[in-house]
Amino acid sequence: MEKPKYREILDENLKLAFSGEPQSACAGLKEGLAWALLDAEGNRSALLMFARNLGIILDNNGDSEAAECFYQIALLADPNDSAVYFVLSDLYLRKGKADLSNAYHAKANGSGSPNQSEK
Numbered sequence: 001m002e003k004p005k006y007r008e009i010l011d012e013n014l015k016l017a018f019s020g021e022p023q024s025a026c027a028g029l030k031e032g033l034a035w036a037l038l039d040a041e042g043n044r045s046a047l048l049m050f051a052r053n054l055g056i057i058l059d060n061n062g063d064s065e066a067a068e069c070f071y072q073i074a075l076l077a078d079p080n081d082s083a084v085y086f087v088l089s090d091l092y093l094r095k096g097k098a099d100l101s102n103a104y105h106a107k108a109n110g111s112g113s114p115n116q117s118e119k
Contacts, residue, residue, distance in 0.1 A: 006046035029054045048077040082108045
């Protein structure tokens, strides 16, 4: 069985990230994200995977602001993805936003709404 196109793009760029080339990986994942938005015929899984992994790579390389944006895009693709809620919880904890971190952590565990803390 042939791999879906988004999986090929994702695998290729994650290899780059793990081999010490995060900038190249981010560039490739951004192209993949554009493909997912324009050409993937509404494939939300592709959008989720590109946005979530871009966020992780950026966050691991010190760009938490950009990471947060990509994590939020991932949540637009799948508002029930617990992995994104966990990474956002961690990000907000590191930023000293304990209330927001706790709300996202609760959402990751299937309870609560992160929007409660943003009011």
